[in-house]
Amino acid sequence: MTRLLPALLALLILASPAHAVSDPAEMLANPAQEHRAEAIGDQLRCLVCQNESVEQSDADLAKDFRRIIRQRVVAGDTNQQVIAWMVARYGDFIRLRPPVNGETLVLWAAPLIALLVAAGAVLIGWRRRGRTPEPLSAAERQHLANLLE
């Protein structure tokens, strides 16, 4: 399962190849490394604009981040190590994909919890429908008698 998740993630990252206009000289010569660097950049939030990823943002700080990411990729760090390097300096906030730990348990379990709650509500409604309605109480019977007169 832990191996499925990064694969799924890689699949979904392919879905969003947006980049900022920057210097073409910034891109790495090795396309595989450049691809990895872009994938890492897509995972980090630009701290100036705050609703763009480091890859997408035009901000100065984002350019610096992109440069550092590429430096570390060339130096041989894995994706996890580069992200950990950034998190050590800026905290979990910089990660667009929140970490999986005790604090984010509810967050990551949200789809399952939502499905269970909704399905539970459906089941409860189901069981109720089979029943015949409750017999009238004395007050209700009296009310009915009054209406029928």
Added chain:
Amino acid sequence: MDALTRRRMLMLAPLGLAAAAGGGFWGLLMRMQQGTYDPHTLPSMLVGKKLPSFSLPGQPPSSGFSSTDITAGGRPALVNFFASWCIPCIQEAPTLAQLREQQVPIWGIAYKDTIPATAGFLQQNGDPYVRVARDQGGQVAIDFGVYGVPETYLVDKDGVVRLRWAGGLSDDIVRDTLLPMLKSLA
């Protein structure tokens, strides 16, 4: 519990959820008004840790400094990142000057700036710094976790970062937060 009561409780559940959410929102709003919650600022990862080690060239005529120079003083100090193109830096200059008059050592780092521009800035706005270094590439700033200028770090005598203030320092912040902390660390 009969069926009708159970059903009633189920139907009131959405209200319960909404009330809990509303309470949460209210708590956040109150904190925002007090200033303890701001969705746009970042807490510093350095608080409670030692200064990252670095060594930077100086802004002439000052000589550069390294992380050991800051702790060599044996007393708490401030590290201030600034830039000539940054308007809040101009606005906080008087506050920094006041701190200097109160004998607080401030170590300045010019962030991604040129020598002439920094010189002009210091001339126009005063130089409250013990020494001024230049971080032209911004690499040291990233090690600090800087994400904008100005930023000020309060370092105790052992080189452990105690406070990070992002944005310009104002007299209120100095009076209410910075000075008490400096006093407690002395």
Added chain:
Amino acid sequence: MSPELGHFALALAVAIAAAQAVLPLAGAHHRDARLMAAAPALAIGQLLALATSFGCLVWSAVIDDFSVFDVAENSSTNEPLIYKITGTWGNHEGSILLWCLILACCGAAVAAFGRNLPSALRARVIGVLGLVSAGFLLYALTVSNPFLRVWPPPLDGRNINPLLQDPGLAMHPPVLYAGYVGFAIPFAFAVAALIEGRVDAAWGRWVRPWALGAWCLLTSGIALGSWWAYYELGWGGFWFWDPVENASLLPWLTGTALLHSAIVVEKRDALKTWTVLLAIGTFSLSLCGTFMVRSGLLNSVHAFASDPTRGVFILVLLALVIGGSLLLFGLRAPQLAPSGVFAPISREGALVLNNVLLCSVAAVVFTGTLYPPFAALVFGATLSVGPPYFHLTVVPLLVPLFLAMSVGPVLPWKRADLLPGVLRLWWAAALAALVGIAAEAGLRNAFAAAGFAAATWLIVGAFAELTERVRLFRIPLAATWGRATAQPLAVWGAAIAHAGMGVTVAGIAGMALSASTIVSMHPGQAISFGGYDWALTGIHSQPGSNYTARVADLLVTRNGKQVALFHPSRRNFAREQQTISDTAIQTNLVRDLYTVMGDERDGQVVLRLHVNILAPWIWLGALIMAIGGALSLADRRLRVGAPARRRALLPVRVSSWTR
């Protein structure tokens, strides 16, 4: 003169809304026919007062009346006229006034088009709308007044944010707000029904057109916003799962569930509790969206100027409206009559599954959007939730939803056998598999292949029920045509809307295949990229009304034939010291050519070039969905009491009988 008139009209609207809230509800409670009959007049009166007020605000902006604080902050003399008008709602106070205006339109619409409703129900619906209106109008009048004056008036205004000076801005907020606020009508219907204590099939029929109308507008509004971000912001993407984007998606998700649920209430008298809860929930989510955006609680660059004191007012308003309606729901819903019976495998069952999945997606989006403040409050942790989270959690829920989307309509009501229903879709499944395999083999992109397969399944499957009804290929084509034109518009509408979803999915899958590159070129240079030849013919300066621009001229050819002549530019707004890139896009509705201009250095300019495959389909699909919804809306069966069209009586020819 006109700001004072506008201010007075606003105060008048508050008074009328208060009357609209109290009188009809009292009238319905006491069965007083005169009070109930006052409801439509009050609703229309409120609309007139608010229209006057809003008109005065717009007029103040048009004539550059900078004594009005709002105009001074958000407009200026050298702005083009269109942006003076549309800038009215580009800021907090003006947009709240627009919100109130649309809410008043809703009340007036119920007054005008709800003549066939029982008077008690109509009075209650208008009364509830009046309650909500009164709350928001009070907010607008007191804390968020657009008619505040500044004296002495400045010589010129501050100018609107350059990013917002765009035609897309003219259309996106009003349409989006119309969608948001439009769901107030189903909300009012739900609350009115709960007060009355009765939800029946007739209620379902009355609610559905209003929900459908609001849904069409919300779909269009969201699509416009996404399209605008794509062509204006220049980052090449179209959806960032930003909190304010999610705030618009949440009511859309539950609104879609509401739409489908209302069908079951109308046709089968079942799922009443769900539908009422969805109606309340959708508008509640709209309101929550307002709160989140305007309170500054969320980290979104789209947020308006945040002000915690305003946040408290809105929170109290929300507590009253949402809390009140949910309390009413909790107290009255258990007493609703038991619903119709149906088997798990049936069209109702499929719609229940649809509800469950849509609400789950909404819950996930809600959780993700609000988790950062929640974590800050509870754990003191600072984290952020971005697109990767939403992709990982929402996509697995969408898979069963897409499957059900095509299977559901072919199942009969009440009880069905799954296998025959699914077998009727065999050709949709086969085509989808074929497309998926071909795409994977040809493009080597698993995400795109899966997306294309899903799109094929949705588009082909959408017409499955129709082809069954017209017996396509089983009877002569002329007879098929006769049957097709005789189908109610709602059937066509549903098929087209579902197909539109498929088109959007195809567009999103296509974006995964898009190619982009960043190059540095000097005038006269040409490169080859993405199957096209791009030649930079020149760079020149161009002044605008409130900016100066550097424009690059880019000629794109393919095999020697000209495809496009682009002029991407960078506009420098001197007053705000802001430079924005103006992207240049050329579309042939199958692929977009997208160029953004970057910095210039040493006579060279940095350009980013994209070839976005199928990108236009993302928004075309949304347009198709809205058209499908509008077609459904036009169905005569939804207009209860519509006069039956008189057919010319054909003389009966005896001879035809004896044939």
